[in-house]
Amino acid sequence: MLFFITTGADQQPGCGCAQDFSFTVQYLERNLPGFAHTVPPTRRRQYAAFKQQLGRAVAAQPSRLACLKYLTTYVEYFRDSHTSISTAGPTVPEDDRAAVARFLASPDFTVSGTLRVDSSRRNAAASDPLEGYYQAADGTYRVYLTRSKTSRRDYAGVIVAARTRLWRPGQIKFELRRNPDATYQAYQYQRNHSVYYVPVVRFAQGRLLGLGWHKQTPNQPAPPPAGPTADFRMLAGTEVAYLRLPSFAGEQWAQLDSLYRAVAPRILRSKYLIIDVRDNPGGADRNVTPLLPFFYARPIKETQAEEYYVTADNLRRYEEYLRRLQADSARYGSDAVWSFRQKLTWLKQVPLNSFVLNPQSTQKTYTLTASLLPLKVAVLYNRGCASACETLLFWARQPSKAVLVGENSAGFVGYGNSLPVTTPCQGFVLNVSTLRFKNQLAYEETGVAPHIRLRDNEDWLAQTLRILQSP
Template sequence: MILKQLVVSFGLIFFTVAVFGQSCDCRAGFDWMKKTFEQNDAGFQYIIDKKGKGAYDYHNLQIQEKVAKAKTYEECRQVMREWLNFFRRFHLSISLGDSVQRISDALQEAELQKAFRQVAPELIKQHEKIQWDDTYWNTYLKNIKEPGFEGLWFFSPFYKVAIVKKGTNYVGYILEGPKEAPLQKGAVKLKIYPVGNGYKSTIYGGNLKQYDSAAVKWLNDRFMQVGNFYFQKLDPLYPDSPEKAKYDHFLRSRTPLLERLSAHTVYLRLPGFNISQKRAIDSLLKANDPVIRSVPNLIVDVRDNGGGADDSYAELMKYLYTNPMREMAVETYATPLNNQRLLEYARDTNFSEQRRKSFLKEYEDLEQAVGKFVLLNKSSVSISHRDTVYPFPQRVAMIINGATGSSAEQLLVDAKQSLKVKLFGTSTLGSLDMSNMTEAASPGNEFVLTYATTKSLRLPGFMVDASGIQPDYFIDESIPGIGWIPFVQQTLEGN
């Protein structure tokens, strides 16, 4: 056993040394990704036809120059991502394989340490700092009475910063940080100052680089965003109001939940549609069926729901139904690589036995049509009819935002056809036209490509990816997130 561990350890060491000792072969990785995407992605030819081959050729020329300059795996991944952006924003990605990701992280850490060592001593000496007194700070901390900038913050991934008020400005001093960093305890890490109706900032990087005029966005009383950086409040923290506690409970739940808000309104939170959630969603709806069908208003909250499988929300549709619903089919691009996805679904016991049998039949059909788009359900439009229209709920409000995507958007496309349903919130993500994702790993597992295997027949008449699905009732920034549910409830109840 010990010998086996030693062999494994030496193997890992050899791999690590090999990666550190040579630059990434970005040309080989890029060529693999480009070929795999061109041959398998369902949306590739659609975009070429739309934008023109000339635009694509020009894009390739620009990217080839960047491929030649990319030396590390992360640099190469960034160039690959830029190439993919030509086709669409979402439902495609390129990531590093697990082992390479670990090495890439180590390389970035080494580069950071190198940057630390290269900072001139005189710059460190000149940098603004104070002689920090822990006793003074602890007393100061206890005297902070209101939520705001003042307090102890965690600045990912290295620092704890104490922010204090200085006149009309705020200054953040380092309490803890990397031992190797040029800026140590007492050094100024952050400044926040009022500008107009908001705040701007200055942040000093680990190499003392100064980032000026980064906007400060107050996310809530425990998080703020400064430019591209995020700060988490550690102290002082104040007890949440009952309303805030309920809001956090709803939005942070990773499983479906249902609550009766009043005699007239039921709230249903659906955070995701991964097929593993289907049983929980079905059980929740079944257990609360008498309640749902006894009140006039139903709120369905799909904010931050990134999708999953359409099957997951199937049982919800009976509460929304008022008239036959039309759904445009998708075409599946049949390739040996894409077809394997159906075999994986056929083995997934989260799907019903009947559904798994249908996946196996679809796989067999696709294998007979490699290189072609296949209409698996044989009809370009399916029309769902139900025998029953429930009198209650009478009104259904679906809460959406910019992180509602994929299968959650398909739910909205279907639900909008009901006379009961209105959408509240902001535009959705826009990740539906090309769908049914699958993955492919490069020959050496350095990179993992995610792409789409189906294309919607809604195109080009009804595009979702371009701008998302629009709400019927737009909720603007004057209504904070904590107020969305009350706003929707009041609208439904006529208050």
């Protein structure tokens, strides 16, 4: 756990960090599926002391950013990867000059941290391998990552150039702090300067895995990261089909359904297939299911056992989510709306403050007709593969045509169905899981290990090709 020492306040008396901390504590104690697991009777004294220590810190009503970090420390105590807290920010249409001007004059922009990095330091060869110039995956930002030791960070990524009017050179785009295991934790600031926490970032092959930055060096440029958009192609000079899926988000159902229908005939005529889900944060399992025919060899059992934690607050969040589905049914699909409405009706009949097992989640077996092709399928993934992306891994590692290659996944598998609520004073977005998968708790944070672990000193796609084409 991390504790941050800061001073200053930016809220009116009576509504600030202390009140948001109290709200967060009470909300998680009432509604978090993993609370009793994390705080059994034997740990209640330690938990109480932990709360008191944070309570003393937030009583001084620290700045909004410092407050977020205190609350993150509390939320991370539960080791539930689906539960998090972050700032919200406005959507700024950048073709609207007046909207941009209002944003640049607002606290969202004016309180952003800045750091001056001397040009001679930037131009000199860095002794620290982490230091240097980095570019975002989509090319929007270029930063210089420099050592910057404070009570809450070891490095700062400082904007050098940005293809957006919402960021200026000298502003801090992300901060890194070393973990004991040679990884890093990070706070990264979004396009609208809202901030979120990333517990594990790894530096490998010139990339900050988990943040989406790759290092730029003149003599040894880093390989480009996996693409940010869905993509299908035949790899040149091979019999290998390549399917890139960066997300399984529920609202992308129509887009993914169209893609799957379009590429399935070509995949089923290909000798090999690579399904690239690196940095796929998950979404909806129903967007994963259409991949089953590509690697299916024998019946695949659903291994998840969904246990919903039924509370008054969780039911309210589900009602809000249903309204969102209904308002955007074209993207989510009418089946998703119907299914969720049925689930909510069923959950409302369950006694409050209890767990209930979804019987359908333990009875599914996918029985298909195995196709002749592809002969072998590689599922390529990294630490950024999370949640529904890991559902794909659990299915593919059952006896099938698939081989899992890469590194351990994110470990967002013990809890799920995260839904948001807003804190009353600072307006932080508290995303809280609403169900647990008891049979998958052992993989939470640890992730799903690959059959073949890829090396960081060589391009992962090239290694995957060799694995597929080897006898």
